[in-house]
Amino acid sequence: xxxxxxxxxxxxxxxxxxxxxxxxxxxxxxxxxxxxxxxxxxxxxxxxxxxxxxxxxxxxxxxxxxxxxxxxxxxxxxxxxxxxxxxxxxxxxxxxxxxxxxxxxxxxxxxxxxxxxxxxxxxxxxxxxxxxxxxxxxxxxxxxxxxxxxxxxxxxxxxxxxxxxxxxxxxxxxxxxxxxxxxxxxxxxxxxxxxxxxxxxxxxxxxxxxxxxxxxxxxxxxxxxxxxxxxxxxxxxxxxxxxxxxxxxxxxxxxxxxxxxxxxxxxxxxxxxxxxxxxxxxxxxxxxxxxxxxxxxxxxxxxxxxxxxxxxxxxxxxxxxxxxxxxxxxxxxxxxxxxxxxxxxxxxxxxxxxxxxxxxxxxxxxxxxxxxxxxxxxxxxxxxxxxxxxxxxx
Ligand code: AMP
Numbered sequence: 001x002x003x004x005x006x007x008x009x010x011x012x013x014x015x016x017x018x019x020x021x022x023x024x025x026x027x028x029x030x031x032x033x034x035x036x037x038x039x040x041x042x043x044x045x046x047x048x049x050x051x052x053x054x055x056x057x058x059x060x061x062x063x064x065x066x067x068x069x070x071x072x073x074x075x076x077x078x079x080x081x082x083x084x085x086x087x088x089x090x091x092x093x094x095x096x097x098x099x100x101x102x103x104x105x106x107x108x109x110x111x112x113x114x115x116x117x118x119x120x121x122x123x124x125x126x127x128x129x130x131x132x133x134x135x136x137x138x139x140x141x142x143x144x145x146x147x148x149x150x151x152x153x154x155x156x157x158x159x160x161x162x163x164x165x166x167x168x169x170x171x172x173x174x175x176x177x178x179x180x181x182x183x184x185x186x187x188x189x190x191x192x193x194x195x196x197x198x199x200x201x202x203x204x205x206x207x208x209x210x211x212x213x214x215x216x217x218x219x220x221x222x223x224x225x226x227x228x229x230x231x232x233x234x235x236x237x238x239x240x241x242x243x244x245x246x247x248x249x250x251x252x253x254x255x256x257x258x259x260x261x262x263x264x265x266x267x268x269x270x271x272x273x274x275x276x277x278x279x280x281x282x283x284x285x286x287x288x289x290x291x292x293x294x295x296x297x298x299x300x301x302x303x304x305x306x307x308x309x310x311x312x313x314x315x316x317x318x319x320x321x322x323x324x325x326x327x328x329x330x331x332x333x334x335x336x337x338x339x340x341x342x343x344x345x346x347x348x349x350x351x352x353x354x355x356x357x358x359x360x361x362x363x364x365x366x367x368x369x370x371x372x373x374x375x376x377x378x379x380x381x382x383x384x385x386x387x388x389x390x391x392x393x394x
Contacts, residue, residue, distance in 0.1 A: 004078060005387040008065070009088040010127030012119055013037070015064045017044075019077055020387040027077050029383070032064035040064065044071050051075075061123070062130045069134060084139045085131050086390030088179075088382070089124045090229075091117035092144030093170060099147065099389040102128060102140040110142065116170060116227065139394035143386045148178030151219040156315065159226075173231070175223035177205045179389075180380045181213040182220075184323050187378045189218070191364050192320055200320050202312045204305060205380065206335065207326035208236035208278065212305065214312040222315040224308055230264060233308060234301045236278035239268035241304070273297035280328045280335065302335055306342035313346070319373045322348065325380040330358060336366065340375065347372025 004027065009016040017030040032042035032055055040059030044051045053071055055064050072078035087102070093113040100106050107125065114121040124142075132140060157173040158166060165171040184203040189196040196218040204212045210233040214222040224232025224240075234240045242264070250260050271278040274297035276286060286294035309322060328335055333355045340350050349368040359366045359377040367375040 004082045005390050006078075006082040006085045006131070007088070007383045007386045007390070008085060008127045008131055009383070009386075010061055010123045012123050015061055015068070015127065016383075017065070017068050018383040018387070019072060019082070020384065022083070022391070024384055024388060026384070028072060028075070030068045030071070032068060035059060035061055035064055042068055044068060044075075046072075046075055046077060061126045062133075065127070065130045065134065081135050081138050084141060084390040084394035085135065086141050086143050086386040087124060087128050087131070088145070088386055089128075089142045090120035090145045090176070091174065092142075092146045093174070094150065096142075096144045096147045097150040099141050099143040099393050101393050102132075102142050106142060116174070139390075141390040141393040143179060143389045145176040145178050146174045148182040149175030149213070149220045149223050152221060152223065156222045171227060173223070173226040175211070175213070175220065176225045176229045177209065177211045177213075178220070179382045179385045180205045180325060181211075181215065181223070183380055183382070183385045184325055184378055185215045185218055188321050188323055188376060191376060191378070192374070194320065200316050200318050201323050202309055202316070202319065202321075203323045203325070204309070204329055205326045206233075206305070206324065206329035206332075209238070210235045210240075210305075210326070210328070212308045212312060214315040216316055222312055234273075234304045235269045236280075237266050237269045237271045239264045239272070270297045270301060273300055280332055284332065284334055298335065299338065302338035303342060305335075305339045309339070309343060310346065321374040321376045323376045323378055325378050330377055330379050333358065336375075336377075348375060350375060 003022045005020045007018040013035045015032045019027045021027055028044055028046035030044035034040045038059060040055040042053035042055050042064060044053055051071060053067050055067050089110055091113040093116060095109040110121055110125055128140060181203045186196060188201045189199040199218055200216045202214055209229055211223060211225045213220050230238050232240050247260060269278060270283060274283055274294045276294060277283060283294045283298055287298055324336055336355055337350060340348050349371045350366055351368045354362045354366040364376045364378055365374060366377055
């Protein structure tokens with residue numbers, strides 16, 4: 001079928017694939033993990049069935065992509081070539097304000113941005129090259145996590161550092177999860193029946209990674225992630241905001257820069273605080289059974305989030321809705337309750353029944369009738385947005 005859209009999302013040791021039709025229905029989704037090792041494996045979900053997939057040696061991204069595509073062909077979900085391929089690219093620096101059809105110049109620009117995202121951009125390029133080799137005639141489109149936040153004003157993106165760090169090395173706040181926040185703005189405008197250009201929301205994307213964005217008249221004007229996706233909210237394994245003085249303190253205790261980096265990215269957040277897990281569902285169960293550290297981890301998460309909701313109001317002149325999305329934002333009534341409990345001064349309050357049903361019974365709305373502002377739960381779907389962008393830009 002030439003009418004399919006392929007979405008490719010390459011991580012350092014994983015590769016996610018999704019296949020959509022032109023009506024944006026997901027036909028299949030697949031994941032290959034432990035790439036680069038001898039026990040690489042994959043699975044593909046389609047038609048309510050899960051298929052286990054062997055990744056042949058050398059078990060790298062190219063081998064995984066070929067094996068997953070072959071499975072799509074075997075299942076006759078992909079015949080011939082896809083209409084277009086959309087690639088998630090983490091860092092577009094200041095070069096991209098929108099998705100871009102991939103040309104040699106675009107590849108050069110992604111390579112230049114690799115200095116800002118050394119763990120992500122090079123592996124995103126591996127995915128792009130492998131897909132180009134498989135489908136040389138098919139338009140390939142890069143969809144950047146950072147692009148939507150290029151509308152941030154200077155006062156929101158500059159760090160209070162000597163100017164040369166920005167001018168010479170590009171040290172500034174870029175923001176991430178842009179695809180999801182942009183989708184929230186569009187969906188909120190549709191649900192609230194307002195033109196996007198007149199819609200202002202605070203969008204909280206709460207998954208394993210978490211970020212919050214102030215969207216004014218449809219445009220991103222402030223966001224919690226910065227130069228890297230480490231800044232801001234408490235996340236699954238990432239610390240979010242810290243005192244920069246901590247670096248010298250930990251250095252004095254003998255931790256190397258690489259060890260500190262690992263600590264803050266992989267061993268902190270909900271996992272570090274709870275000492276148990278980064279998974280909010282498990283933490284909620286533990287807390288309900290009296291696990292004090294799990295309960296405290298949830299409270300630190302919610303309080304930090306509430307502080308950021310307050311901070312985001314500094315960038316807005318009106319608020320049409322506070323929006324929750326991501327695995328936690330969409331599914332955790334507890335997190336929403338404990339966050340909104342800190343926001344009484346803003347006049348926000350929840351309807352417990354609608355909140356418990358995640359707004360599915362009330363067209364996404366979960367606010368109490370007395371709440372000063374609407375509160376919405378909207379499921380995000382980054383892969384679908386990438387598929388749509390691939391179609392639009394091909
Ligand atoms: P994501 O990265 O968007 O897939 O989100 C992953 C996070 O969502 C994990 O912390 C999950 O535990 C959390 N999550 C998913 N479902 C639920 C649920 N029903 N209740 C609480 N947290 C959930």
